[in-house]
Amino acid sequence: MDEIFGKIGTAQTLSQKIERRIEEAIRQKKLLIGAKLPSERELCEMFAVSRTALREALRRLSARGLIQIKKGSGMYVSELKIEDAIESLNLYYDLSFDSGLISQIIEVRRVFEPEIARMAANNRTDADLEILNRNISDLADCDPDNTQMEADIINKFHLNVAKATGNPIVIITMEPIYSLLPRMRNLIYANVDGEKDFTVKAHRAILESIRQQDGEKAFQEMVVQIERTLEVYTQYLKK
Amino acid sequence: MDEIFGKIGTAQTLSQKIERRIEEAIRQKKLLIGAKLPSERELCEMFAVSRTALREALRRLSARGLIQIKKGSGMYVSELKIEDAIESLNLYYDLSFDSGLISQIIEVRRVFEPEIARMAANNRTDADLEILNRNISDLADCDPDNTQMEADIINKFHLNVAKATGNPIVIITMEPIYSLLPRMRNLIYANVDGEKDFTVKAHRAILESIRQQDGEKAFQEMVVQIERTLEVYTQYLKK
DNA sequence: ATCACAAAGTTATCATACCAAAATAGGAAT
DNA sequence: ATTCCTATTTTGGTATGATAACTTTGTGAT
DSSP states (O other): OOOSSOOSSOOOOHHHHHHHHHHHHHHTTSSOTTOBOOOHHHHHHHHTOOHHHHHHHHHHHHHTTSEEEETTTEEEEOOOOHHHHHHHHHHHHHHTOOHHHHHHHHHHHHHHHHHHHHHHHHHOOHHHHHHHHHHHHHHHHSOTTOHHHHHHHHHHHHHHHHHHTOOHHHHHHHHHHHTTHHHHHHHHGGGOTTHHHHHHHHHHHHHHHHHTTOHHHHHHHHHHHHHHHHHHHHHHHHO | OOTTSOOSSOOOOHHHHHHHHHHHHHHTTSSOTTOBOOOHHHHHHHHTOOHHHHHHHHHHHHHTTSEEEETTTEEEEOOOOHHHHHHHHHHHHHHTOOTHHHHHHHHHHHHHHHHHHHHHHHHOOHHHHHHHHHHHHHHHHSOTTOHHHHHHHHHHHHHHHHHHTOOHHHHHHHHHHHHHHHHHHHHHGGGSTTHHHHHHHHHHHHHHHHHTTOHHHHHHHHHHHHHHHHHHHHHHHHO
Protein backbone atom coordinates (compact mmCIF):
# COMPACT_ATOMS: atom_id res chain seq x y z
CA MET A 1 0.00 0.00 0.00
CA ASP A 2 1.47 3.30 -1.06
CA GLU A 3 -1.07 5.14 0.98
CA ILE A 4 1.54 6.30 3.43
CA PHE A 5 1.78 9.68 1.84
CA GLY A 6 -1.60 10.82 0.89
CA LYS A 7 -3.88 13.72 1.18
CA ILE A 8 -2.37 16.07 3.64
CA GLY A 9 -4.04 19.33 2.94
CA THR A 10 -7.28 17.60 2.10
CA ALA A 11 -9.19 19.23 4.89
CA GLN A 12 -12.78 19.11 3.89
CA THR A 13 -14.36 22.42 3.32
CA LEU A 14 -17.28 23.35 5.46
CA SER A 15 -19.75 22.96 2.64
CA GLN A 16 -18.43 19.48 1.99
CA LYS A 17 -18.95 18.53 5.60
CA ILE A 18 -22.51 19.75 5.38
CA GLU A 19 -22.95 17.81 2.17
CA ARG A 20 -21.73 14.63 3.86
CA ARG A 21 -23.97 15.09 6.85
CA ILE A 22 -27.09 15.41 4.75
CA GLU A 23 -25.99 12.64 2.43
CA GLU A 24 -25.47 10.32 5.37
CA ALA A 25 -28.89 11.15 6.73
CA ILE A 26 -30.37 10.18 3.41
CA ARG A 27 -28.31 7.02 3.08
CA GLN A 28 -29.34 5.92 6.54
CA LYS A 29 -32.96 6.59 5.76
CA LYS A 30 -33.20 9.18 8.48
CA LEU A 31 -34.54 11.29 5.69
CA LEU A 32 -36.97 9.33 3.58
CA ILE A 33 -37.75 9.89 -0.05
CA GLY A 34 -40.10 12.78 -0.52
CA ALA A 35 -39.35 14.19 2.90
CA LYS A 36 -39.15 17.92 3.00
CA LEU A 37 -35.98 19.40 4.33
CA PRO A 38 -36.10 22.36 6.68
CA SER A 39 -35.86 25.67 4.88
CA GLU A 40 -32.49 27.15 4.12
CA ARG A 41 -32.75 29.62 6.96
CA GLU A 42 -33.63 26.91 9.45
CA LEU A 43 -30.82 24.66 8.29
CA CYS A 44 -28.43 27.57 8.66
CA GLU A 45 -29.34 27.83 12.30
CA MET A 46 -29.23 24.09 12.89
CA PHE A 47 -25.78 23.71 11.35
CA ALA A 48 -24.70 27.12 12.58
CA VAL A 49 -23.30 28.13 9.24
CA SER A 50 -23.89 30.88 6.77
CA ARG A 51 -26.40 30.57 4.01
CA THR A 52 -23.62 30.65 1.45
CA ALA A 53 -21.91 27.55 2.77
CA LEU A 54 -25.16 25.73 3.22
CA ARG A 55 -26.41 26.59 -0.23
CA GLU A 56 -23.24 25.39 -1.88
CA ALA A 57 -23.68 22.07 -0.13
CA LEU A 58 -27.25 21.90 -1.34
CA ARG A 59 -26.20 22.73 -4.87
CA ARG A 60 -23.89 19.75 -4.87
CA LEU A 61 -26.54 17.43 -3.53
CA SER A 62 -29.02 18.54 -6.14
CA ALA A 63 -26.40 18.20 -8.86
CA ARG A 64 -26.00 14.59 -7.79
CA GLY A 65 -29.72 14.02 -7.84
CA LEU A 66 -30.19 13.41 -4.13
CA ILE A 67 -32.45 16.34 -3.50
CA GLN A 68 -34.81 18.39 -5.55
CA ILE A 69 -35.06 22.13 -5.02
CA LYS A 70 -38.29 23.93 -5.74
CA LYS A 71 -38.22 27.64 -5.66
CA GLY A 72 -40.80 29.10 -3.35
CA SER A 73 -41.68 25.68 -2.04
CA GLY A 74 -38.76 23.96 -0.43
CA MET A 75 -36.24 21.17 -0.81
CA TYR A 76 -37.19 17.54 -0.95
CA VAL A 77 -35.32 14.27 -0.78
CA SER A 78 -35.71 12.79 -4.22
CA GLU A 79 -35.57 9.20 -5.28
CA LEU A 80 -32.22 8.84 -6.96
CA LYS A 81 -33.12 7.93 -10.49
CA ILE A 82 -30.98 5.51 -12.39
CA GLU A 83 -30.96 8.14 -15.11
CA ASP A 84 -29.04 10.46 -12.82
CA ALA A 85 -26.37 7.87 -12.26
CA ILE A 86 -26.25 7.06 -15.94
CA GLU A 87 -25.93 10.70 -16.85
CA SER A 88 -22.50 10.64 -15.25
CA LEU A 89 -21.55 7.60 -17.26
CA ASN A 90 -22.78 9.23 -20.43
CA LEU A 91 -20.62 12.22 -19.78
CA TYR A 92 -17.71 9.92 -19.16
CA TYR A 93 -18.28 8.13 -22.42
CA ASP A 94 -18.73 11.42 -24.19
CA LEU A 95 -15.35 12.61 -23.08
CA SER A 96 -13.53 9.36 -23.70
CA PHE A 97 -15.44 8.13 -26.70
CA ASP A 98 -13.41 6.38 -29.30
CA SER A 99 -13.94 3.51 -31.66
CA GLY A 100 -12.26 1.16 -29.23
CA LEU A 101 -15.15 1.59 -26.88
CA ILE A 102 -17.59 0.34 -29.49
CA SER A 103 -15.94 -3.02 -29.83
CA GLN A 104 -15.61 -3.33 -26.08
CA ILE A 105 -19.29 -2.73 -25.62
CA ILE A 106 -20.07 -5.29 -28.26
CA GLU A 107 -17.81 -7.77 -26.51
CA VAL A 108 -19.70 -7.32 -23.29
CA ARG A 109 -23.05 -7.62 -24.96
CA ARG A 110 -21.92 -10.72 -26.82
CA VAL A 111 -21.18 -12.36 -23.51
CA PHE A 112 -23.96 -11.06 -21.30
CA GLU A 113 -27.01 -10.71 -23.47
CA PRO A 114 -27.46 -14.33 -24.47
CA GLU A 115 -27.52 -15.26 -20.80
CA ILE A 116 -30.01 -12.51 -20.19
CA ALA A 117 -32.20 -13.87 -22.94
CA ARG A 118 -32.10 -17.26 -21.26
CA MET A 119 -33.09 -15.78 -17.92
CA ALA A 120 -35.88 -13.88 -19.60
CA ALA A 121 -37.19 -17.05 -21.20
CA ASN A 122 -37.33 -18.73 -17.82
CA ASN A 123 -38.97 -15.94 -15.92
CA ARG A 124 -41.03 -13.87 -18.36
CA THR A 125 -44.63 -13.01 -17.65
CA ASP A 126 -47.40 -12.60 -20.18
CA ALA A 127 -47.16 -8.86 -19.69
CA ASP A 128 -43.54 -9.00 -20.78
CA LEU A 129 -44.51 -10.82 -23.94
CA GLU A 130 -47.04 -8.17 -24.79
CA ILE A 131 -44.53 -5.38 -24.34
CA LEU A 132 -41.94 -7.13 -26.47
CA ASN A 133 -44.52 -7.84 -29.10
CA ARG A 134 -45.60 -4.24 -29.36
CA ASN A 135 -41.99 -3.27 -29.49
CA ILE A 136 -41.40 -5.37 -32.56
CA SER A 137 -44.50 -3.97 -34.23
CA ASP A 138 -43.29 -0.47 -33.52
CA LEU A 139 -40.01 -1.20 -35.23
CA ALA A 140 -41.69 -2.75 -38.24
CA ASP A 141 -44.03 0.22 -38.61
CA CYS A 142 -41.41 2.84 -37.98
CA ASP A 143 -40.67 5.36 -40.71
CA PRO A 144 -37.48 4.06 -42.33
CA ASP A 145 -36.09 7.56 -42.56
CA ASN A 146 -36.40 8.14 -38.87
CA THR A 147 -33.27 6.31 -37.87
CA GLN A 148 -33.17 7.97 -34.50
CA MET A 149 -36.51 6.46 -33.57
CA GLU A 150 -35.54 3.08 -34.95
CA ALA A 151 -32.48 3.11 -32.78
CA ASP A 152 -34.58 4.00 -29.77
CA ILE A 153 -37.00 1.17 -30.41
CA ILE A 154 -34.29 -1.41 -30.85
CA ASN A 155 -32.68 -0.13 -27.71
CA LYS A 156 -35.92 -0.57 -25.82
CA PHE A 157 -36.39 -4.10 -27.06
CA HIS A 158 -33.14 -5.19 -25.50
CA LEU A 159 -33.92 -3.32 -22.35
CA ASN A 160 -37.32 -4.97 -22.17
CA VAL A 161 -35.74 -8.39 -22.53
CA ALA A 162 -33.61 -7.47 -19.54
CA LYS A 163 -36.73 -6.44 -17.68
CA ALA A 164 -38.36 -9.75 -18.50
CA THR A 165 -35.72 -11.48 -16.40
CA GLY A 166 -37.57 -10.09 -13.39
CA ASN A 167 -34.22 -9.35 -11.82
CA PRO A 168 -33.73 -5.64 -11.13
CA ILE A 169 -29.98 -6.07 -10.86
CA VAL A 170 -29.85 -7.15 -14.46
CA ILE A 171 -31.69 -4.04 -15.48
CA ILE A 172 -29.47 -1.76 -13.47
CA THR A 173 -26.27 -3.30 -14.74
CA MET A 174 -27.27 -3.23 -18.36
CA GLU A 175 -29.05 0.09 -18.41
CA PRO A 176 -25.85 2.15 -18.74
CA ILE A 177 -24.77 0.05 -21.66
CA TYR A 178 -28.06 0.30 -23.47
CA SER A 179 -28.08 4.02 -22.97
CA LEU A 180 -25.03 4.18 -25.21
CA LEU A 181 -26.51 2.21 -28.06
CA PRO A 182 -28.60 4.90 -29.73
CA ARG A 183 -25.62 7.13 -30.18
CA MET A 184 -23.46 4.38 -31.60
CA ARG A 185 -26.10 2.85 -33.77
CA ASN A 186 -26.98 6.20 -35.21
CA LEU A 187 -23.54 6.36 -36.69
CA ILE A 188 -23.80 3.12 -38.49
CA TYR A 189 -27.18 1.50 -38.66
CA ALA A 190 -28.59 4.05 -41.08
CA ASN A 191 -26.10 3.16 -43.77
CA VAL A 192 -26.75 -0.53 -43.98
CA ASP A 193 -29.39 -1.77 -46.40
CA GLY A 194 -31.65 -4.53 -45.25
CA GLU A 195 -30.49 -4.22 -41.69
CA LYS A 196 -33.91 -3.35 -40.41
CA ASP A 197 -35.51 -6.45 -41.90
CA PHE A 198 -32.88 -8.59 -40.34
CA THR A 199 -33.34 -6.96 -36.97
CA VAL A 200 -37.11 -7.42 -37.03
CA LYS A 201 -36.73 -11.09 -37.89
CA ALA A 202 -34.11 -11.63 -35.24
CA HIS A 203 -36.22 -9.95 -32.62
CA ARG A 204 -39.21 -12.08 -33.59
CA ALA A 205 -37.12 -15.22 -33.18
CA ILE A 206 -35.92 -14.10 -29.78
CA LEU A 207 -39.42 -13.27 -28.67
CA GLU A 208 -40.72 -16.62 -29.87
CA SER A 209 -38.11 -18.45 -27.82
CA ILE A 210 -38.99 -16.42 -24.80
CA ARG A 211 -42.65 -17.14 -25.33
CA GLN A 212 -41.95 -20.86 -25.42
CA GLN A 213 -39.81 -20.44 -22.34
CA ASP A 214 -37.04 -22.16 -24.21
CA GLY A 215 -33.98 -20.69 -22.52
CA GLU A 216 -31.43 -22.43 -24.68
CA LYS A 217 -33.07 -21.29 -27.90
CA ALA A 218 -33.39 -17.74 -26.62
CA PHE A 219 -29.71 -17.86 -25.82
CA GLN A 220 -28.80 -19.01 -29.30
CA GLU A 221 -31.02 -16.50 -31.05
CA MET A 222 -29.53 -13.69 -29.06
CA VAL A 223 -26.08 -14.87 -30.05
CA VAL A 224 -27.11 -14.60 -33.67
CA GLN A 225 -28.46 -11.10 -33.19
CA ILE A 226 -25.44 -9.81 -31.34
CA GLU A 227 -22.95 -11.36 -33.69
CA ARG A 228 -24.70 -9.73 -36.61
CA THR A 229 -24.45 -6.42 -34.83
CA LEU A 230 -20.80 -7.10 -34.24
CA GLU A 231 -20.32 -7.74 -37.94
CA VAL A 232 -21.96 -4.49 -38.90
CA TYR A 233 -19.85 -2.55 -36.49
CA THR A 234 -16.74 -4.30 -37.61
CA GLN A 235 -17.39 -3.25 -41.19
CA TYR A 236 -17.79 0.30 -40.01
CA LEU A 237 -14.63 0.24 -37.97
CA LYS A 238 -12.62 -0.93 -40.95
CA LYS A 239 -13.55 2.10 -43.01
CA MET B 1 -46.50 9.72 -25.67
CA ASP B 2 -47.96 11.49 -22.68
CA GLU B 3 -45.42 14.22 -23.00
CA ILE B 4 -48.06 16.74 -23.91
CA PHE B 5 -48.20 18.14 -20.45
CA GLY B 6 -44.79 18.45 -18.99
CA LYS B 7 -42.62 20.86 -17.21
CA ILE B 8 -43.90 24.31 -17.82
CA GLY B 9 -42.17 26.37 -15.22
CA THR B 10 -38.80 24.81 -15.96
CA ALA B 11 -37.02 28.13 -16.10
CA GLN B 12 -33.36 27.45 -15.57
CA THR B 13 -31.78 29.30 -12.75
CA LEU B 14 -28.89 31.53 -13.51
CA SER B 15 -26.39 29.21 -11.93
CA GLN B 16 -27.69 26.35 -14.05
CA LYS B 17 -27.17 28.35 -17.19
CA ILE B 18 -23.63 29.06 -16.16
CA GLU B 19 -23.12 25.40 -15.39
CA ARG B 20 -24.29 24.45 -18.87
CA ARG B 21 -22.05 26.97 -20.54
CA ILE B 22 -18.94 25.71 -18.83
CA GLU B 23 -19.96 22.10 -19.26
CA GLU B 24 -20.40 22.64 -22.97
CA ALA B 25 -17.00 24.24 -23.22
CA ILE B 26 -15.49 21.18 -21.60
CA ARG B 27 -17.47 18.73 -23.70
CA GLN B 28 -16.40 20.51 -26.85
CA LYS B 29 -12.80 20.45 -25.73
CA LYS B 30 -12.61 24.21 -25.74
CA LEU B 31 -11.31 23.65 -22.27
CA LEU B 32 -8.85 20.82 -22.19
CA ILE B 33 -8.11 18.54 -19.29
CA GLY B 34 -5.83 20.19 -16.80
CA ALA B 35 -6.56 23.65 -18.11
CA LYS B 36 -6.88 26.28 -15.48
CA LEU B 37 -10.09 28.23 -15.44
CA PRO B 38 -10.04 31.97 -14.96
CA SER B 39 -10.39 33.00 -11.35
CA GLU B 40 -13.82 33.48 -9.82
CA ARG B 41 -13.63 37.23 -10.11
CA GLU B 42 -12.64 37.09 -13.74
CA LEU B 43 -15.40 34.65 -14.58
CA CYS B 44 -17.86 36.89 -12.79
CA GLU B 45 -16.96 39.72 -15.10
CA MET B 46 -16.99 37.53 -18.19
CA PHE B 47 -20.43 36.12 -17.45
CA ALA B 48 -21.58 39.35 -15.86
CA VAL B 49 -23.00 37.62 -12.81
CA SER B 50 -22.43 37.74 -9.10
CA ARG B 51 -19.93 35.57 -7.39
CA THR B 52 -22.72 33.76 -5.60
CA ALA B 53 -24.34 32.52 -8.77
CA LEU B 54 -21.03 31.65 -10.34
CA ARG B 55 -19.79 29.75 -7.32
CA GLU B 56 -22.92 27.66 -7.09
CA ALA B 57 -22.46 26.68 -10.71
CA LEU B 58 -18.88 25.72 -9.97
CA ARG B 59 -19.96 23.68 -6.95
CA ARG B 60 -22.24 21.64 -9.17
CA LEU B 61 -19.52 21.05 -11.72
CA SER B 62 -17.09 19.91 -9.07
CA ALA B 63 -19.72 17.66 -7.51
CA ARG B 64 -20.05 15.97 -10.88
CA GLY B 65 -16.31 15.58 -11.18
CA LEU B 66 -15.81 17.88 -14.16
CA ILE B 67 -13.61 20.36 -12.40
CA GLN B 68 -11.36 20.33 -9.42
CA ILE B 69 -11.24 23.29 -7.10
CA LYS B 70 -8.08 23.95 -5.17
CA LYS B 71 -8.30 26.48 -2.45
CA GLY B 72 -5.72 29.18 -2.78
CA SER B 73 -4.71 27.93 -6.19
CA GLY B 74 -7.49 27.89 -8.73
CA MET B 75 -9.92 25.71 -10.61
CA TYR B 76 -8.87 23.12 -13.13
CA VAL B 77 -10.64 20.99 -15.66
CA SER B 78 -10.24 17.48 -14.37
CA GLU B 79 -10.28 14.22 -16.22
CA LEU B 80 -13.61 12.65 -15.41
CA LYS B 81 -12.67 9.49 -13.58
CA ILE B 82 -14.60 6.29 -13.96
CA GLU B 83 -14.79 6.24 -10.20
CA ASP B 84 -16.82 9.41 -10.23
CA ALA B 85 -19.35 7.90 -12.55
CA ILE B 86 -19.44 4.66 -10.63
CA GLU B 87 -19.83 6.50 -7.36
CA SER B 88 -23.26 7.57 -8.52
CA LEU B 89 -24.20 4.00 -9.32
CA ASN B 90 -22.94 2.90 -5.93
CA LEU B 91 -25.13 5.42 -4.23
CA TYR B 92 -28.05 4.23 -6.24
CA TYR B 93 -27.42 0.66 -5.21
CA ASP B 94 -26.96 1.73 -1.64
CA LEU B 95 -30.33 3.36 -1.54
CA SER B 96 -32.17 0.51 -3.18
CA PHE B 97 -30.42 -2.21 -1.21
CA ASP B 98 -32.42 -4.70 0.76
CA SER B 99 -31.93 -8.33 1.66
CA GLY B 100 -34.19 -9.39 -1.19
CA LEU B 101 -31.52 -8.25 -3.57
CA ILE B 102 -29.00 -10.77 -2.26
CA SER B 103 -30.34 -13.71 -4.18
CA GLN B 104 -30.79 -11.56 -7.26
CA ILE B 105 -27.23 -10.41 -7.09
CA ILE B 106 -26.10 -13.99 -6.77
CA GLU B 107 -28.14 -14.90 -9.79
CA VAL B 108 -26.47 -12.20 -11.83
CA ARG B 109 -23.03 -13.20 -10.65
CA ARG B 110 -23.75 -16.82 -11.41
CA VAL B 111 -24.44 -15.87 -14.99
CA PHE B 112 -21.94 -13.11 -15.63
CA GLU B 113 -18.84 -14.00 -13.67
CA PRO B 114 -17.95 -17.26 -15.36
CA GLU B 115 -17.98 -15.43 -18.68
CA ILE B 116 -15.83 -12.73 -17.17
CA ALA B 117 -13.38 -15.36 -15.98
CA ARG B 118 -13.19 -16.69 -19.52
CA MET B 119 -12.51 -13.24 -20.93
CA ALA B 120 -9.87 -12.69 -18.30
CA ALA B 121 -8.15 -15.94 -19.21
CA ASN B 122 -7.99 -14.84 -22.82
CA ASN B 123 -6.75 -11.35 -22.26
CA ARG B 124 -4.83 -11.28 -19.00
CA THR B 125 -1.37 -9.79 -18.79
CA ASP B 126 1.46 -10.92 -16.53
CA ALA B 127 0.80 -7.92 -14.35
CA ASP B 128 -2.75 -9.13 -13.81
CA LEU B 129 -1.44 -12.51 -12.69
CA GLU B 130 0.81 -10.91 -10.15
CA ILE B 131 -1.97 -8.85 -8.68
CA LEU B 132 -4.26 -11.83 -8.42
CA ASN B 133 -1.50 -13.88 -6.87
CA ARG B 134 -0.81 -11.35 -4.19
CA ASN B 135 -4.49 -11.12 -3.58
CA ILE B 136 -4.73 -14.81 -2.79
CA SER B 137 -1.74 -14.63 -0.49
CA ASP B 138 -3.33 -11.73 1.32
CA LEU B 139 -6.43 -13.76 1.95
CA ALA B 140 -4.48 -16.78 3.15
CA ASP B 141 -2.46 -14.63 5.53
CA CYS B 142 -5.34 -12.57 6.75
CA ASP B 143 -6.23 -12.69 10.42
CA PRO B 144 -9.20 -15.07 10.59
CA ASP B 145 -10.93 -12.83 13.09
CA ASN B 146 -10.82 -9.86 10.79
CA THR B 147 -13.78 -10.81 8.71
CA GLN B 148 -14.18 -7.32 7.36
CA MET B 149 -10.75 -7.44 5.79
CA GLU B 150 -11.32 -10.93 4.46
CA ALA B 151 -14.46 -9.72 2.78
CA ASP B 152 -12.56 -6.80 1.26
CA ILE B 153 -9.86 -9.05 -0.11
CA ILE B 154 -12.30 -11.48 -1.65
CA ASN B 155 -14.12 -8.56 -3.12
CA LYS B 156 -10.93 -7.27 -4.68
CA PHE B 157 -10.08 -10.62 -6.17
CA HIS B 158 -13.25 -10.69 -8.17
CA LEU B 159 -12.81 -7.08 -9.18
CA ASN B 160 -9.27 -7.81 -10.33
CA VAL B 161 -10.48 -10.68 -12.43
CA ALA B 162 -12.84 -8.22 -14.06
CA LYS B 163 -9.93 -5.87 -14.64
CA ALA B 164 -7.91 -8.64 -16.20
CA THR B 165 -10.44 -8.77 -19.02
CA GLY B 166 -8.89 -5.52 -20.19
CA ASN B 167 -12.37 -4.26 -20.97
CA PRO B 168 -13.34 -1.13 -19.03
CA ILE B 169 -17.01 -1.70 -19.74
CA VAL B 170 -16.85 -4.91 -17.74
CA ILE B 171 -15.45 -3.00 -14.82
CA ILE B 172 -18.07 -0.33 -14.96
CA THR B 173 -20.76 -2.93 -15.14
CA MET B 174 -19.58 -5.08 -12.28
CA GLU B 175 -18.03 -2.57 -9.92
CA PRO B 176 -21.31 -1.48 -8.32
CA ILE B 177 -22.20 -5.09 -7.71
CA TYR B 178 -18.88 -5.92 -6.10
CA SER B 179 -19.20 -2.89 -3.91
CA LEU B 180 -22.19 -4.52 -2.29
CA LEU B 181 -20.46 -7.80 -1.56
CA PRO B 182 -18.49 -6.86 1.53
CA ARG B 183 -21.61 -5.79 3.30
CA MET B 184 -23.46 -8.93 2.37
CA ARG B 185 -20.65 -11.29 3.04
CA ASN B 186 -20.05 -9.75 6.40
CA LEU B 187 -23.45 -10.92 7.44
CA ILE B 188 -22.83 -14.50 6.59
CA TYR B 189 -19.31 -15.50 5.79
CA ALA B 190 -18.08 -15.17 9.34
CA ASN B 191 -20.38 -17.90 10.58
CA VAL B 192 -19.35 -20.64 8.25
CA ASP B 193 -16.50 -22.92 9.29
CA GLY B 194 -13.98 -23.88 6.66
CA GLU B 195 -15.34 -21.34 4.23
CA LYS B 196 -12.08 -19.50 4.01
CA ASP B 197 -10.10 -22.58 3.06
CA PHE B 198 -12.56 -23.34 0.36
CA THR B 199 -12.41 -19.80 -0.96
CA VAL B 200 -8.63 -19.78 -1.08
CA LYS B 201 -8.57 -23.07 -2.97
CA ALA B 202 -11.23 -21.92 -5.38
CA HIS B 203 -9.41 -18.69 -6.06
CA ARG B 204 -6.19 -20.58 -6.69
CA ALA B 205 -7.95 -22.78 -9.20
CA ILE B 206 -9.40 -19.78 -10.97
CA LEU B 207 -6.06 -18.06 -11.08
CA GLU B 208 -4.35 -21.17 -12.42
CA SER B 209 -6.84 -21.38 -15.26
CA ILE B 210 -6.33 -17.73 -16.07
CA ARG B 211 -2.58 -18.25 -16.02
CA GLN B 212 -2.87 -21.07 -18.50
CA GLN B 213 -5.17 -18.91 -20.57
CA ASP B 214 -7.66 -21.73 -20.47
CA GLY B 215 -10.92 -19.84 -20.84
CA GLU B 216 -13.17 -22.85 -20.55
CA LYS B 217 -11.54 -24.04 -17.35
CA ALA B 218 -11.65 -20.56 -15.86
CA PHE B 219 -15.32 -20.48 -16.70
CA GLN B 220 -15.97 -23.77 -14.97
CA GLU B 221 -13.95 -22.92 -11.88
CA MET B 222 -15.81 -19.71 -11.50
CA VAL B 223 -19.07 -21.58 -11.71
CA VAL B 224 -17.92 -23.75 -8.84
CA GLN B 225 -16.98 -20.75 -6.76
CA ILE B 226 -20.19 -18.85 -7.36
CA GLU B 227 -22.41 -21.83 -6.79
CA ARG B 228 -20.72 -22.46 -3.48
CA THR B 229 -21.38 -18.86 -2.54
CA LEU B 230 -24.95 -19.31 -3.61
CA GLU B 231 -25.24 -22.34 -1.33
CA VAL B 232 -23.90 -20.47 1.65
CA TYR B 233 -26.26 -17.59 1.09
CA THR B 234 -29.17 -19.91 0.59
CA GLN B 235 -28.52 -21.51 3.96
CA TYR B 236 -28.47 -18.09 5.48
CA LEU B 237 -31.63 -16.96 3.80
CA LYS B 238 -33.52 -20.00 5.05
CA LYS B 239 -32.83 -19.17 8.66
C1' DA C 1 22.59 28.48 -4.25
C1' DT C 2 19.56 28.03 -0.27
C1' DC C 3 16.37 29.16 3.00
C1' DA C 4 12.93 32.10 5.38
C1' DC C 5 9.54 35.20 4.98
C1' DA C 6 6.64 38.57 2.97
C1' DA C 7 3.43 39.69 -0.77
C1' DA C 8 0.04 38.74 -4.10
C1' DG C 9 -3.47 35.92 -5.86
C1' DT C 10 -7.10 32.58 -5.05
C1' DT C 11 -10.76 30.12 -3.00
C1' DA C 12 -13.81 29.62 1.47
C1' DT C 13 -16.83 31.62 4.52
C1' DC C 14 -19.73 35.01 6.54
C1' DA C 15 -23.29 38.63 6.93
C1' DT C 16 -26.76 41.36 4.94
C1' DA C 17 -29.92 42.94 1.72
C1' DC C 18 -33.15 42.60 -1.89
C1' DC C 19 -35.58 40.06 -5.77
C1' DA C 20 -38.68 36.45 -7.70
C1' DA C 21 -41.43 32.48 -7.57
C1' DA C 22 -44.61 29.64 -5.19
C1' DA C 23 -47.74 28.56 -1.53
C1' DT C 24 -51.14 30.15 1.61
C1' DA C 25 -54.88 32.50 3.67
C1' DG C 26 -58.58 35.60 3.46
C1' DG C 27 -62.28 37.76 1.36
C1' DA C 28 -65.29 38.98 -2.57
C1' DA C 29 -68.20 37.45 -6.35
C1' DT C 30 -71.01 33.88 -8.01
C1' DA D 1 -70.73 26.21 -0.73
C1' DT D 2 -67.72 27.09 -4.57
C1' DT D 3 -64.87 29.67 -7.32
C1' DC D 4 -61.88 33.32 -8.17
C1' DC D 5 -58.90 36.99 -7.11
C1' DT D 6 -55.61 39.34 -4.20
C1' DA D 7 -52.53 40.35 -0.44
C1' DT D 8 -49.38 38.18 2.54
C1' DT D 9 -46.02 34.97 3.84
C1' DT D 10 -42.65 31.62 2.97
C1' DT D 11 -38.95 30.03 0.31
C1' DG D 12 -35.29 29.84 -2.80
C1' DG D 13 -32.21 33.02 -6.16
C1' DT D 14 -29.02 36.71 -6.77
C1' DA D 15 -26.03 40.55 -5.51
C1' DT D 16 -22.41 42.83 -2.79
C1' DG D 17 -18.67 43.55 0.23
C1' DA D 18 -15.69 42.11 3.82
C1' DT D 19 -12.67 38.71 6.05
C1' DA D 20 -10.20 34.31 6.67
C1' DA D 21 -7.36 30.56 5.03
C1' DC D 22 -4.54 28.62 1.73
C1' DT D 23 -1.12 28.41 -2.36
C1' DT D 24 2.07 30.23 -5.21
C1' DT D 25 5.46 33.36 -6.26
C1' DG D 26 8.92 36.44 -5.57
C1' DT D 27 12.14 38.87 -2.64
C1' DG D 28 15.87 39.33 0.28
C1' DA D 29 19.13 37.73 3.71
C1' DT D 30 22.45 34.28 4.48
